[in-house]
Amino acid sequence: MASLDSSITSSFDEQRWVIQIRNTFDEEDEEDVRIPVSVFSVPKALLSTNPEAYTPQLFALGPYHHWNPHLYEMERYKLATAKRTQKRLQKLKLEQAVEHFMKKEPKIRSHYHRHLDLSGETLAWMMVIDASFLLEFLRNYADAEGKAFKKATSMSHMVDAERMKLAYNSILRDIVMLENQIPLNIVRKILRFQSTSCEIADRQLSTMLIGFVKEVSPFKVMDNLSSIDTKRYAHLLQLLYFVVVPKVKEESKTNEIEDHVDVPESNEEKPPTDPSYVKQLFNSVWSSASDSKIVKVLIIKPFKFIAKVPWKIITHLPGISILAAPIGNLFFSGDGKSEDEESGNRPPLVEEIMVPSVTELTKAGVKFSPTSGDLTTIAFDVKTATLHLPTVSLDTNTEVLLRNLVAYEMSVESGPMVFTRYTELINGIIDTKEDVKLLRQKGIILNRMKNDEEVAKLWNGMSKSVRLTKVAFIDKVLVDVNKFYDSRWTVQSRKFAKAYVFGSWQILTLLATVLLLVLTCVEAFCSVYSCGNHWSVLSDTNAGGGGD
Template sequence: MASQTIFNSESDEDNWVIQINQLVSETNLTILSKIPVCIYQVPKSLSCVMPEAFTPQLIAIGPYNHFCPELYPMERFKVCSAKRVLDYFNKHDFKHLVEQLHNTAPYIRACYHKYLDLKDDTLLYTIAIDALFLIELYHNYLDVKVSSSFLAGLEQAQMSGVKTKNAIIRDMIMVENQIPTYMLMRILSIGSSKPVDSVEEELGSMLLSFCDKHCPFKLTNKPITCSEAVSKYYHILDLMYHMAVSQQEKPDIVTLEIEDVTSSIEAGNYKRSSSENEDEDTMLKKVKDPIIWILGFLKKLKDMQIPRPIKRHIDAIVNISSIDYGSSETSPSKEKAPVVITIPSVCELHSVGIRFEPSQDGIIAIEFDEKKGIFYLPLIKLDVNSEVIMRNLVAHEALTKPNFLIFTKYTELMREIIDSEKDVKILKESNIIKSNSSLGIKEIEQLFNGMSKSIGPTKTKELDGTINKVTKYYHEKRKANLYRNFTEYVYSSWKFFTLLSTFVLLAMTAIQTVCTAYDCSKVLKRT
């Protein structure tokens, strides 16, 4: 069986040789060393749960999917958009525009993770058509407060129907369907006679307006200026990610090993003697096989269709299986199981008096006020596009920031605290979740329950600390409530218990008197 290859013909091989010679040149090596990869193809490990959320369904943008046969019918629509923008700028010669972009080919290739099996001219034509289409589309979102726009006379792009518009928006935000913001800026600079600073401000206004409209997270304080939206962020998905997470990133990540967990448990500060340890080890060996059998049974049960509240508790128990019961030493080469979030549901938290309020600064500001019993969560706006957008934000984070998976952690948290439609209702009443009429309570619950299943549980120090504080507060309040209810019940029923005790005492005294007179032991032996 022949091995697979990236080449389809001999011309592809010739093109590869040309590109390699270009890449190893001193100039291009400098570009590659300065420009990080920012546009990826989504691996199957991330897309397997919902592949359609990462594969364009209507329109292709960028070289990864531009020539996909299923999407190519929309090429005519993109070309018409490109022609309208060129006519507005009086740049009627599309070929001349592409020639002016010729020196950007190495930069474009450096941005994409996958090898682009395209000649420079083909690549530049692809980028130019798609960029002009995006410019016209983003113009629909231009902030009306911006005066003297250089696109003020450009005709608004017309999209047939709400479904088509939503499909295009979902495709635009996908990881694989991105174009570097630098190329949008370069093309606008060529077409406009305005100063570069003015062009940058207006492009940034368009991008920020698009993100404000479609980003699921509503920020009270916008941390990004129009200029920064163009100069600091690689593409529209990268910009939306930073708006959701907030600019005050704190990549303070801790890697928790099994030893760390056990040491924190042993922080009760009591020391056991060596004989106690030996007794415990002997007992542990005796119960090793039953424990392993029970954990194996729970793993099978977890895969069955069972209620989520029960499944959540089974997940926490199954996580114990990562510990080696047969040995006191842990092999350094053995991969440690990640920590699974265990936190009560919204209803359970609400039952002990915990209130939910929207935070003011995105996901990075998730916190818990123990004194007031307030759990601060970011306000999230949901519509028919939100699930695809959120999944691509998770994938973008996993591919570009593997050591700072704060957004992924947020989706895991929401998945764990939302077990039922009642949980969603409480969060809606607390202004944590807002949705339009097209998205019902059931759809919202299903959206969160399906999120982040393709990514293993993550470890983030600050958010993990917040989750632990909420869980601890819940259990302490629950114990206190049980004790208070029991005490109130006893105090409120003291007359009944006094009467009952008196009756029992009199009955026992009477029995004792009778047995003393008639020798009950002999009577019982006869019977």
């Protein structure tokens, strides 16, 4: 125990701790500004589903993954970018920029949720180098339409030409990861050091960010996005989030929505789950008909034979168990539980919104219409039975962005989790590649991936560890869609057959038993009156008549 305490004491730098505390109080004396935490760790429930979607694979930006060995190999490219940045500085050396950020150390640390075991100078150098790299990457989007990066020479100084496309996709995925964010105001400050005025620097950065958002966002950005307030957003992922998901005020109607909107309740009476009512029916019929002599000859003897059949052995025979098991259970109440009853006690493996798939909705008469807006355009028109969904463009980089937007929302947002609910909605209506195909044909999905099956896998994997959340306007859409779907006569007839016929083993047992009794009675009757002889004579007569 003493050795453990001594090791902790030796690794603790008291002088650095005192300096950090002193700088914190000095910073608060200069300007009492509270900066909310914006860079969080990805929740473990999400990280376990697809670690590569949340962990940078090529470049580390910021302190969370800076010391990973497989990422440190690319530091030379960032250092080369920093050297080029120094040449653009207006009468300023890079070391002077580092000294400036050392004075802002408490503000920089306040952006990060984790404790950063770094000295102020180390953190400042890291921010200057990473911000220079990010700034040079964003320069490729100076064109408002985001086309500049497609030129082969745009990043030839950063990677080899033959690895251009691969490097671009890898860098882009790393840049949008939640744990790989750096404060945007540091990028803004370095650009100001390179510009003649603050206004010019802010205008240039706004143009870069607009091009970046329009190129990267999977949703169509509104045309009126002509400028971006560079002071408003903490980092790139937060900017993408608020462009895609504008602030939504939760209405008071939220409480009016049922707690279980995912599973609409049915007004139809459910059949009794206790199979004893079938036995009572047979007992009453048996007692009233047992006095009849015909019944004794034609029914009682076959019935006694059925009762003597070793059903426990027959039910284990292949091919017979499906029919024999329910008949045996009807006459002999076993103590064991059925497979369905046992599975009813198991927890669900995947939480998914209870809503019909695109294929099922289409068969029920629901139409789909694309919108060019953000997620607030999700709506269901009851009169025309049209479900309006925003157009989403999917490529090899989209899954990483979608997952990290969900992670950001789960970590930061205290209000309605609109984006998470949207992913749950799409996950609910997409089950197979046929669902993706229908949405693609309607223009709701723009597929740049390999095939529709890849898109289906993407959405089906999104909500495996995402908790369900309530969002008023999306939940209203779910209620309206389910209500319309359940009102269709084809759906009602199918549900009735499933619940009362195919889903009710009692009725199937009754039908099978009656059929078996009828066949046994016919066999007994024919054994007494020689039905086979009469049938052969009748056949010969018909054949002779046909000859004439």
